[in-house]
Amino acid sequence: MQLIGPFSQILPLAGLPDKGPIRDEALQVIADGGALISDGTVVFDDYAKLKKANPSARLELVDEPQVLIPGFIDAHTHICFAGNRSRDYAMRIAGKSYLDIARAGGGIWDSVTKTREATVTELAENTVARANRHLQNGVTTIEVKSGYGLNAEDELKMLRAIRTAGLHTQATLIPTCLAAHMRPKDFDGDERAYLHWIINELLPLVKAEQLANRIDIFIEETAFSVEAARAFLPKTGMQITVHADQFSSGGAQVAVEMHALSADHLEASKEEDIRRLAASNTVAVVLPGASLGLGMHYAPARKLLNAGASVAIASDWNPGSAPMGDLLMQAAVLSAAEKLSTAEVLAGLTFRAAKALGMAMPAADLQAYPCKDHRDILYYQGSMKPVAVWKGGNRITIS
Incomplete structure:
Protein backbone atom coordinates (compact mmCIF):
# COMPACT_ATOMS: atom_id res chain seq x y z
CA MET A 1 0.00 0.00 0.00
CA GLN A 2 1.32 3.42 -0.93
CA LEU A 3 0.12 6.96 -0.36
CA ILE A 4 1.07 9.63 -2.90
CA GLY A 5 0.65 13.32 -2.12
CA PRO A 6 -0.20 15.87 -1.07
CA PHE A 7 -1.47 17.24 -4.40
CA SER A 8 -2.75 20.77 -4.83
CA GLN A 9 -5.76 19.26 -6.58
CA ILE A 10 -6.98 15.81 -7.57
CA LEU A 11 -9.63 15.30 -10.24
CA PRO A 12 -10.95 11.72 -9.96
CA LEU A 13 -13.30 12.23 -12.95
CA ALA A 14 -15.79 9.94 -11.21
CA GLY A 15 -19.57 10.13 -11.34
CA LEU A 16 -19.70 11.98 -14.66
CA PRO A 17 -22.07 10.99 -17.49
CA ASP A 18 -20.98 8.76 -20.37
CA LYS A 19 -22.91 10.87 -22.88
CA GLY A 20 -23.78 14.47 -23.59
CA PRO A 21 -22.47 17.81 -22.32
CA ILE A 22 -20.62 18.19 -19.02
CA ARG A 23 -20.35 21.51 -17.22
CA ASP A 24 -17.12 22.25 -15.40
CA GLU A 25 -19.10 22.70 -12.20
CA ALA A 26 -19.73 18.94 -12.26
CA LEU A 27 -16.03 18.18 -11.75
CA GLN A 28 -15.08 16.89 -8.31
CA VAL A 29 -11.91 18.71 -7.21
CA ILE A 30 -10.14 17.44 -4.10
CA ALA A 31 -7.84 20.07 -2.59
CA ASP A 32 -4.71 18.96 -0.70
CA GLY A 33 -5.52 15.44 -1.75
CA GLY A 34 -3.79 12.09 -1.63
CA ALA A 35 -3.97 8.90 -3.68
CA LEU A 36 -3.95 5.68 -1.68
CA ILE A 37 -3.01 2.79 -3.96
CA SER A 38 -3.36 -0.88 -3.03
CA ASP A 39 -3.41 -3.89 -5.39
CA GLY A 40 -4.21 -1.75 -8.43
CA THR A 41 -7.06 0.12 -6.78
CA VAL A 42 -6.95 3.76 -5.75
CA VAL A 43 -8.78 5.89 -3.19
CA PHE A 44 -8.72 9.68 -3.46
CA ASP A 45 -9.32 11.79 -0.39
CA ASP A 46 -7.84 14.48 1.84
CA TYR A 47 -4.14 13.66 2.19
CA ALA A 48 -3.93 14.22 5.95
CA LYS A 49 -7.01 12.06 6.48
CA LEU A 50 -5.59 9.20 4.40
CA LYS A 51 -2.22 9.42 6.13
CA LYS A 52 -3.76 9.24 9.57
CA ALA A 53 -6.01 6.30 8.66
CA ASN A 54 -3.19 4.34 6.99
CA PRO A 55 -0.06 4.75 9.12
CA SER A 56 1.69 1.75 7.52
CA ALA A 57 1.33 3.05 3.96
CA ARG A 58 4.56 3.70 2.06
CA LEU A 59 4.75 7.43 1.39
CA GLU A 60 5.61 9.01 -1.95
CA LEU A 61 5.86 12.68 -1.07
CA VAL A 62 4.96 15.44 -3.50
CA ASP A 63 6.77 18.59 -2.40
CA GLU A 64 5.87 20.88 -5.30
CA PRO A 65 2.42 22.08 -6.44
CA GLN A 66 0.91 19.40 -8.67
CA VAL A 67 -2.48 18.42 -10.06
CA LEU A 68 -3.31 14.71 -10.32
CA ILE A 69 -5.68 13.32 -12.98
CA PRO A 70 -6.25 9.88 -14.55
CA GLY A 71 -3.98 8.72 -17.36
CA LEU A 357 -12.43 0.61 -26.58
CA GLY A 358 -15.02 -1.41 -24.66
CA MET A 359 -12.98 -1.33 -21.47
CA ALA A 360 -13.16 0.02 -17.95
CA MET A 361 -10.93 2.87 -16.83
CA PRO A 362 -7.66 1.50 -15.40
CA ALA A 363 -8.03 2.52 -11.76
CA ALA A 364 -4.43 3.31 -10.88
CA ASP A 365 -3.19 4.86 -14.16
CA LEU A 366 -2.44 8.44 -13.15
CA GLN A 367 -0.50 11.53 -14.19
CA ALA A 368 0.54 14.71 -12.38
CA TYR A 369 1.01 18.19 -13.85
CA PRO A 370 3.25 20.94 -12.39
CA CYS A 371 0.54 23.44 -11.46
CA LYS A 372 -1.86 24.37 -8.66
CA ASP A 373 -5.02 24.67 -10.76
CA HIS A 374 -6.30 21.98 -13.14
CA ARG A 375 -7.43 24.64 -15.59
CA ASP A 376 -3.77 25.38 -16.37
CA ILE A 377 -3.46 22.06 -18.20
CA LEU A 378 -5.58 23.12 -21.19
CA TYR A 379 -4.67 26.80 -20.81
CA TYR A 380 -1.11 26.05 -21.92
CA GLN A 381 -2.49 24.19 -24.96
CA GLY A 382 -0.43 21.06 -24.53
CA SER A 383 2.91 22.70 -23.82
CA MET A 384 2.64 21.73 -20.14
CA LYS A 385 3.56 18.06 -19.82
CA PRO A 386 3.16 15.73 -16.84
CA VAL A 387 6.03 15.54 -14.37
CA ALA A 388 5.04 12.06 -13.19
CA VAL A 389 3.07 9.15 -14.63
CA TRP A 390 1.91 6.01 -12.79
CA LYS A 391 0.85 2.79 -14.50
CA GLY A 392 -1.10 0.44 -12.29
CA GLY A 393 0.07 2.45 -9.32
CA ASN A 394 3.75 2.13 -10.25
CA ARG A 395 5.65 5.26 -11.21
CA ILE A 396 6.98 4.75 -14.71
CA THR A 397 10.56 5.30 -15.76
CA ILE A 398 11.58 5.45 -19.42
CA SER A 399 15.23 5.45 -20.41
Whole structure:
Protein backbone atom coordinates (compact mmCIF):
# COMPACT_ATOMS: atom_id res chain seq x y z
CA MET A 1 0.00 0.00 0.00
CA GLN A 2 1.32 3.42 -0.93
CA LEU A 3 0.12 6.96 -0.36
CA ILE A 4 1.07 9.63 -2.90
CA GLY A 5 0.65 13.32 -2.12
CA PRO A 6 -0.20 15.87 -1.07
CA PHE A 7 -1.47 17.24 -4.40
CA SER A 8 -2.75 20.77 -4.83
CA GLN A 9 -5.76 19.26 -6.58
CA ILE A 10 -6.98 15.81 -7.57
CA LEU A 11 -9.63 15.30 -10.24
CA PRO A 12 -10.95 11.72 -9.96
CA LEU A 13 -13.30 12.23 -12.95
CA ALA A 14 -15.79 9.94 -11.21
CA GLY A 15 -19.57 10.13 -11.34
CA LEU A 16 -19.70 11.98 -14.66
CA PRO A 17 -22.07 10.99 -17.49
CA ASP A 18 -20.98 8.76 -20.37
CA LYS A 19 -22.91 10.87 -22.88
CA GLY A 20 -23.78 14.47 -23.59
CA PRO A 21 -22.47 17.81 -22.32
CA ILE A 22 -20.62 18.19 -19.02
CA ARG A 23 -20.35 21.51 -17.22
CA ASP A 24 -17.12 22.25 -15.40
CA GLU A 25 -19.10 22.70 -12.20
CA ALA A 26 -19.73 18.94 -12.26
CA LEU A 27 -16.03 18.18 -11.75
CA GLN A 28 -15.08 16.89 -8.31
CA VAL A 29 -11.91 18.71 -7.21
CA ILE A 30 -10.14 17.44 -4.10
CA ALA A 31 -7.84 20.07 -2.59
CA ASP A 32 -4.71 18.96 -0.70
CA GLY A 33 -5.52 15.44 -1.75
CA GLY A 34 -3.79 12.09 -1.63
CA ALA A 35 -3.97 8.90 -3.68
CA LEU A 36 -3.95 5.68 -1.68
CA ILE A 37 -3.01 2.79 -3.96
CA SER A 38 -3.36 -0.88 -3.03
CA ASP A 39 -3.41 -3.89 -5.39
CA GLY A 40 -4.21 -1.75 -8.43
CA THR A 41 -7.06 0.12 -6.78
CA VAL A 42 -6.95 3.76 -5.75
CA VAL A 43 -8.78 5.89 -3.19
CA PHE A 44 -8.72 9.68 -3.46
CA ASP A 45 -9.32 11.79 -0.39
CA ASP A 46 -7.84 14.48 1.84
CA TYR A 47 -4.14 13.66 2.19
CA ALA A 48 -3.93 14.22 5.95
CA LYS A 49 -7.01 12.06 6.48
CA LEU A 50 -5.59 9.20 4.40
CA LYS A 51 -2.22 9.42 6.13
CA LYS A 52 -3.76 9.24 9.57
CA ALA A 53 -6.01 6.30 8.66
CA ASN A 54 -3.19 4.34 6.99
CA PRO A 55 -0.06 4.75 9.12
CA SER A 56 1.69 1.75 7.52
CA ALA A 57 1.33 3.05 3.96
CA ARG A 58 4.56 3.70 2.06
CA LEU A 59 4.75 7.43 1.39
CA GLU A 60 5.61 9.01 -1.95
CA LEU A 61 5.86 12.68 -1.07
CA VAL A 62 4.96 15.44 -3.50
CA ASP A 63 6.77 18.59 -2.40
CA GLU A 64 5.87 20.88 -5.30
CA PRO A 65 2.42 22.08 -6.44
CA GLN A 66 0.91 19.40 -8.67
CA VAL A 67 -2.48 18.42 -10.06
CA LEU A 68 -3.31 14.71 -10.32
CA ILE A 69 -5.68 13.32 -12.98
CA PRO A 70 -6.25 9.88 -14.55
CA GLY A 71 -3.98 8.72 -17.36
CA PHE A 72 -5.17 9.47 -20.87
CA ILE A 73 -6.46 6.82 -23.29
CA ASP A 74 -5.75 7.27 -27.00
CA ALA A 75 -8.51 5.26 -28.70
CA HIS A 76 -7.31 5.65 -32.31
CA THR A 77 -3.71 5.43 -33.53
CA HIS A 78 -1.65 3.94 -36.35
CA ILE A 79 1.72 4.03 -34.55
CA CYS A 80 2.96 0.72 -36.03
CA PHE A 81 4.51 1.83 -39.31
CA ALA A 82 7.81 2.34 -41.10
CA GLY A 83 9.09 5.46 -42.87
CA ASN A 84 7.32 8.80 -43.05
CA ARG A 85 5.39 10.85 -45.60
CA SER A 86 7.02 14.24 -45.33
CA ARG A 87 6.96 14.45 -49.13
CA ASP A 88 3.17 14.09 -49.03
CA TYR A 89 2.95 16.83 -46.43
CA ALA A 90 5.13 19.21 -48.43
CA MET A 91 2.97 18.60 -51.51
CA ARG A 92 -0.22 19.11 -49.50
CA ILE A 93 0.79 22.45 -48.03
CA ALA A 94 1.96 23.50 -51.49
CA GLY A 95 -1.60 23.01 -52.71
CA LYS A 96 -1.57 19.53 -54.26
CA SER A 97 -4.73 17.46 -53.97
CA TYR A 98 -5.13 13.98 -52.48
CA LEU A 99 -5.25 12.52 -55.99
CA ASP A 100 -2.18 14.49 -57.08
CA ILE A 101 -0.25 13.03 -54.14
CA ALA A 102 -1.50 9.50 -54.82
CA ARG A 103 -0.56 9.74 -58.49
CA ALA A 104 2.94 10.80 -57.43
CA GLY A 105 3.31 7.60 -55.39
CA GLY A 106 2.21 9.01 -52.03
CA GLY A 107 -0.75 8.34 -49.79
CA ILE A 108 -1.51 5.19 -47.80
CA TRP A 109 0.17 2.99 -50.40
CA ASP A 110 3.50 4.67 -49.74
CA SER A 111 3.26 3.64 -46.07
CA VAL A 112 2.19 0.13 -47.14
CA THR A 113 5.31 -0.19 -49.29
CA LYS A 114 7.66 0.97 -46.51
CA THR A 115 5.96 -1.12 -43.84
CA ARG A 116 6.12 -4.25 -46.00
CA GLU A 117 9.88 -3.69 -46.34
CA ALA A 118 10.38 -3.47 -42.56
CA THR A 119 11.05 -6.46 -40.31
CA VAL A 120 8.82 -7.37 -37.40
CA THR A 121 11.64 -6.30 -35.07
CA GLU A 122 11.92 -2.89 -36.72
CA LEU A 123 8.17 -2.35 -36.52
CA ALA A 124 8.07 -3.41 -32.87
CA GLU A 125 10.92 -1.04 -32.01
CA ASN A 126 9.20 1.83 -33.84
CA THR A 127 5.96 1.11 -32.00
CA VAL A 128 7.68 0.95 -28.60
CA ALA A 129 9.41 4.30 -29.20
CA ARG A 130 6.14 6.01 -30.11
CA ALA A 131 4.23 4.34 -27.28
CA ASN A 132 6.87 5.45 -24.77
CA ARG A 133 6.66 9.04 -26.00
CA HIS A 134 2.92 8.87 -25.50
CA LEU A 135 3.43 7.36 -22.04
CA GLN A 136 5.78 10.15 -20.99
CA ASN A 137 3.01 12.56 -22.03
CA GLY A 138 0.47 10.85 -19.78
CA VAL A 139 -1.13 8.48 -22.31
CA THR A 140 -1.20 5.15 -20.51
CA THR A 141 -3.45 3.12 -22.85
CA ILE A 142 -3.04 3.20 -26.64
CA GLU A 143 -5.09 1.57 -29.38
CA VAL A 144 -2.83 0.51 -32.29
CA LYS A 145 -4.06 -0.48 -35.76
CA SER A 146 -2.60 -2.62 -38.47
CA GLY A 147 -3.55 -1.62 -42.02
CA TYR A 148 -0.21 -0.92 -43.70
CA GLY A 149 0.33 -4.57 -44.62
CA LEU A 150 -2.77 -5.39 -46.68
CA ASN A 151 -1.72 -8.98 -47.32
CA ALA A 152 -1.63 -11.96 -44.98
CA GLU A 153 2.11 -11.94 -44.37
CA ASP A 154 2.39 -8.25 -43.59
CA GLU A 155 -0.87 -7.77 -41.68
CA LEU A 156 0.17 -10.63 -39.41
CA LYS A 157 3.65 -9.11 -39.18
CA MET A 158 2.18 -5.81 -38.01
CA LEU A 159 -0.10 -7.43 -35.43
CA ARG A 160 2.78 -9.56 -34.14
CA ALA A 161 4.93 -6.44 -33.90
CA ILE A 162 2.18 -4.72 -31.87
CA ARG A 163 2.01 -7.72 -29.54
CA THR A 164 5.80 -7.73 -29.14
CA ALA A 165 5.83 -3.98 -28.54
CA GLY A 166 3.29 -4.45 -25.78
CA LEU A 167 5.82 -6.60 -23.93
CA HIS A 168 8.47 -3.87 -24.08
CA THR A 169 6.52 -0.78 -23.03
CA GLN A 170 4.72 -0.05 -19.78
CA ALA A 171 1.81 1.41 -21.77
CA THR A 172 -1.16 -0.87 -22.47
CA LEU A 173 -1.49 -1.49 -26.23
CA ILE A 174 -4.89 -2.49 -27.69
CA PRO A 175 -4.49 -4.06 -31.17
CA THR A 176 -7.03 -3.55 -33.95
CA CYS A 177 -7.00 -5.28 -37.35
CA LEU A 178 -7.42 -2.66 -40.07
CA ALA A 179 -6.78 -4.88 -43.07
CA ALA A 180 -9.79 -3.09 -44.60
CA HIS A 181 -7.84 0.20 -44.81
CA MET A 182 -7.91 0.22 -48.60
CA ARG A 183 -8.02 -2.38 -51.37
CA PRO A 184 -4.34 -3.04 -52.12
CA LYS A 185 -3.07 -2.26 -55.58
CA ASP A 186 -1.65 -5.75 -55.93
CA PHE A 187 -4.91 -7.56 -55.09
CA ASP A 188 -6.58 -9.21 -58.09
CA GLY A 189 -10.26 -8.56 -57.42
CA ASP A 190 -12.83 -5.95 -56.41
CA GLU A 191 -13.64 -4.63 -52.93
CA ARG A 192 -16.07 -7.44 -52.15
CA ALA A 193 -13.52 -10.07 -53.13
CA TYR A 194 -10.90 -8.42 -50.93
CA LEU A 195 -13.23 -8.22 -47.93
CA HIS A 196 -14.21 -11.85 -48.55
CA TRP A 197 -10.49 -12.71 -48.43
CA ILE A 198 -10.12 -10.90 -45.09
CA ILE A 199 -13.02 -12.86 -43.56
CA ASN A 200 -12.08 -16.28 -44.91
CA GLU A 201 -8.30 -16.19 -45.13
CA LEU A 202 -6.84 -13.51 -42.85
CA LEU A 203 -9.11 -13.35 -39.80
CA PRO A 204 -8.89 -17.09 -39.01
CA LEU A 205 -5.11 -16.63 -38.74
CA VAL A 206 -5.49 -13.50 -36.61
CA LYS A 207 -7.88 -15.31 -34.27
CA ALA A 208 -5.76 -18.46 -34.11
CA GLU A 209 -2.81 -16.42 -32.80
CA GLN A 210 -5.08 -14.22 -30.67
CA LEU A 211 -3.50 -11.14 -32.26
CA ALA A 212 -6.62 -8.94 -32.10
CA ASN A 213 -10.31 -9.09 -31.23
CA ARG A 214 -11.16 -5.76 -32.87
CA ILE A 215 -11.84 -5.01 -36.55
CA ASP A 216 -11.88 -1.66 -38.33
CA ILE A 217 -12.88 -0.61 -41.85
CA PHE A 218 -12.39 2.66 -43.71
CA ILE A 219 -15.73 3.57 -45.30
CA GLU A 220 -15.03 6.20 -47.91
CA GLU A 221 -15.23 6.80 -51.65
CA THR A 222 -11.48 6.08 -51.93
CA ALA A 223 -11.67 2.98 -49.70
CA PHE A 224 -14.76 0.78 -49.10
CA SER A 225 -18.41 1.42 -49.87
CA VAL A 226 -21.25 1.53 -47.39
CA GLU A 227 -22.84 -1.53 -49.01
CA ALA A 228 -19.65 -3.59 -48.88
CA ALA A 229 -19.04 -2.62 -45.24
CA ARG A 230 -22.59 -3.64 -44.27
CA ALA A 231 -21.98 -7.11 -45.73
CA PHE A 232 -18.49 -7.42 -44.24
CA LEU A 233 -18.75 -6.36 -40.61
CA PRO A 234 -21.34 -8.87 -39.28
CA LYS A 235 -19.23 -11.75 -40.61
CA THR A 236 -16.06 -10.82 -38.76
CA GLY A 237 -17.11 -12.00 -35.31
CA MET A 238 -15.04 -9.24 -33.73
CA GLN A 239 -15.57 -5.99 -31.84
CA ILE A 240 -16.26 -3.28 -34.42
CA THR A 241 -14.95 0.22 -34.93
CA VAL A 242 -15.30 2.25 -38.13
CA HIS A 243 -13.35 4.96 -39.92
CA ALA A 244 -16.49 7.00 -40.63
CA ASP A 245 -17.48 10.22 -42.39
CA GLN A 246 -14.00 11.63 -42.90
CA PHE A 247 -14.67 13.09 -46.33
CA SER A 248 -18.20 11.92 -47.08
CA SER A 249 -21.20 10.74 -45.06
CA GLY A 250 -22.40 7.16 -44.69
CA GLY A 251 -19.90 5.51 -42.37
CA ALA A 252 -21.47 6.71 -39.12
CA GLN A 253 -24.81 5.24 -40.15
CA VAL A 254 -23.15 1.86 -40.73
CA ALA A 255 -21.36 2.08 -37.38
CA VAL A 256 -24.64 2.66 -35.56
CA GLU A 257 -26.42 -0.11 -37.50
CA MET A 258 -23.62 -2.55 -36.63
CA HIS A 259 -23.60 -1.51 -32.94
CA ALA A 260 -19.95 -0.54 -33.32
CA LEU A 261 -18.05 0.50 -30.23
CA SER A 262 -17.02 3.67 -32.00
CA ALA A 263 -17.30 5.74 -35.17
CA ASP A 264 -14.07 7.66 -35.73
CA HIS A 265 -13.34 10.88 -37.70
CA LEU A 266 -16.84 12.33 -38.43
CA GLU A 267 -15.60 15.54 -40.08
CA ALA A 268 -18.23 15.10 -42.81
CA SER A 269 -21.10 13.94 -40.56
CA LYS A 270 -24.49 15.44 -41.33
CA GLU A 271 -27.24 16.37 -38.90
CA GLU A 272 -28.91 12.97 -39.27
CA ASP A 273 -25.60 11.24 -38.53
CA ILE A 274 -25.23 13.30 -35.36
CA ARG A 275 -28.75 12.35 -34.28
CA ARG A 276 -28.10 8.66 -34.94
CA LEU A 277 -24.89 8.66 -32.93
CA ALA A 278 -26.55 10.51 -30.06
CA ALA A 279 -29.36 7.95 -29.91
CA SER A 280 -26.92 5.02 -29.92
CA ASN A 281 -24.24 3.55 -27.66
CA THR A 282 -21.59 4.07 -30.33
CA VAL A 283 -18.91 6.51 -29.17
CA ALA A 284 -18.09 9.40 -31.52
CA VAL A 285 -14.29 9.56 -31.64
CA VAL A 286 -13.06 12.87 -33.03
CA LEU A 287 -9.54 13.20 -34.41
CA PRO A 288 -8.29 16.80 -34.38
CA GLY A 289 -4.79 15.70 -35.40
CA ALA A 290 -6.09 14.66 -38.81
CA SER A 291 -7.84 18.00 -39.27
CA LEU A 292 -4.63 19.82 -38.39
CA GLY A 293 -2.54 17.66 -40.69
CA LEU A 294 -4.92 17.93 -43.63
CA GLY A 295 -5.81 21.58 -43.10
CA MET A 296 -9.53 20.85 -42.90
CA HIS A 297 -12.36 21.59 -40.49
CA TYR A 298 -12.79 19.69 -37.23
CA ALA A 299 -15.43 17.10 -36.50
CA PRO A 300 -18.59 18.71 -35.02
CA ALA A 301 -17.76 17.82 -31.42
CA ARG A 302 -19.94 20.55 -29.92
CA LYS A 303 -22.98 19.52 -31.94
CA LEU A 304 -22.41 15.87 -31.07
CA LEU A 305 -22.27 16.63 -27.35
CA ASN A 306 -25.28 18.92 -27.43
CA ALA A 307 -27.24 16.20 -29.22
CA GLY A 308 -26.36 13.77 -26.43
CA ALA A 309 -23.56 11.72 -27.99
CA SER A 310 -20.59 10.25 -26.15
CA VAL A 311 -17.51 12.03 -27.56
CA ALA A 312 -13.94 10.80 -27.16
CA ILE A 313 -10.84 12.57 -28.47
CA ALA A 314 -7.98 10.61 -30.07
CA SER A 315 -4.78 11.48 -31.89
CA ASP A 316 -5.01 9.42 -35.11
CA TRP A 317 -1.18 9.38 -34.92
CA ASN A 318 -0.11 8.12 -38.34
CA PRO A 319 2.60 8.86 -40.93
CA GLY A 320 0.29 10.61 -43.38
CA SER A 321 -2.50 12.86 -42.14
CA ALA A 322 -1.61 13.09 -38.42
CA PRO A 323 2.15 12.75 -37.86
CA MET A 324 2.34 14.96 -34.76
CA GLY A 325 0.93 12.54 -32.21
CA ASP A 326 0.54 15.06 -29.37
CA LEU A 327 -2.84 14.12 -27.94
CA LEU A 328 -3.12 16.84 -25.29
CA MET A 329 -2.15 19.64 -27.66
CA GLN A 330 -4.67 18.45 -30.23
CA ALA A 331 -7.41 18.21 -27.61
CA ALA A 332 -6.63 21.70 -26.29
CA VAL A 333 -6.75 23.24 -29.77
CA LEU A 334 -10.01 21.40 -30.51
CA SER A 335 -11.52 22.68 -27.26
CA ALA A 336 -10.88 26.28 -28.29
CA ALA A 337 -12.30 25.76 -31.78
CA GLU A 338 -15.35 23.72 -30.75
CA LYS A 339 -15.97 25.38 -27.35
CA LEU A 340 -15.59 22.24 -25.27
CA SER A 341 -15.50 22.57 -21.50
CA THR A 342 -12.51 21.35 -19.50
CA ALA A 343 -14.72 18.59 -18.13
CA GLU A 344 -15.75 17.49 -21.64
CA VAL A 345 -12.14 17.37 -22.83
CA LEU A 346 -10.91 15.38 -19.83
CA ALA A 347 -13.86 13.01 -20.17
CA GLY A 348 -13.06 12.57 -23.86
CA LEU A 349 -9.47 11.67 -23.05
CA THR A 350 -10.28 9.22 -20.26
CA PHE A 351 -13.49 7.33 -19.45
CA ARG A 352 -15.29 8.12 -22.70
CA ALA A 353 -12.20 6.96 -24.62
CA ALA A 354 -12.25 3.80 -22.50
CA LYS A 355 -15.86 3.25 -23.57
CA ALA A 356 -14.77 3.53 -27.21
CA LEU A 357 -12.43 0.61 -26.58
CA GLY A 358 -15.02 -1.41 -24.66
CA MET A 359 -12.98 -1.33 -21.47
CA ALA A 360 -13.16 0.02 -17.95
CA MET A 361 -10.93 2.87 -16.83
CA PRO A 362 -7.66 1.50 -15.40
CA ALA A 363 -8.03 2.52 -11.76
CA ALA A 364 -4.43 3.31 -10.88
CA ASP A 365 -3.19 4.86 -14.16
CA LEU A 366 -2.44 8.44 -13.15
CA GLN A 367 -0.50 11.53 -14.19
CA ALA A 368 0.54 14.71 -12.38
CA TYR A 369 1.01 18.19 -13.85
CA PRO A 370 3.25 20.94 -12.39
CA CYS A 371 0.54 23.44 -11.46
CA LYS A 372 -1.86 24.37 -8.66
CA ASP A 373 -5.02 24.67 -10.76
CA HIS A 374 -6.30 21.98 -13.14
CA ARG A 375 -7.43 24.64 -15.59
CA ASP A 376 -3.77 25.38 -16.37
CA ILE A 377 -3.46 22.06 -18.20
CA LEU A 378 -5.58 23.12 -21.19
CA TYR A 379 -4.67 26.80 -20.81
CA TYR A 380 -1.11 26.05 -21.92
CA GLN A 381 -2.49 24.19 -24.96
CA GLY A 382 -0.43 21.06 -24.53
CA SER A 383 2.91 22.70 -23.82
CA MET A 384 2.64 21.73 -20.14
CA LYS A 385 3.56 18.06 -19.82
CA PRO A 386 3.16 15.73 -16.84
CA VAL A 387 6.03 15.54 -14.37
CA ALA A 388 5.04 12.06 -13.19
CA VAL A 389 3.07 9.15 -14.63
CA TRP A 390 1.91 6.01 -12.79
CA LYS A 391 0.85 2.79 -14.50
CA GLY A 392 -1.10 0.44 -12.29
CA GLY A 393 0.07 2.45 -9.32
CA ASN A 394 3.75 2.13 -10.25
CA ARG A 395 5.65 5.26 -11.21
CA ILE A 396 6.98 4.75 -14.71
CA THR A 397 10.56 5.30 -15.76
CA ILE A 398 11.58 5.45 -19.42
CA SER A 399 15.23 5.45 -20.41
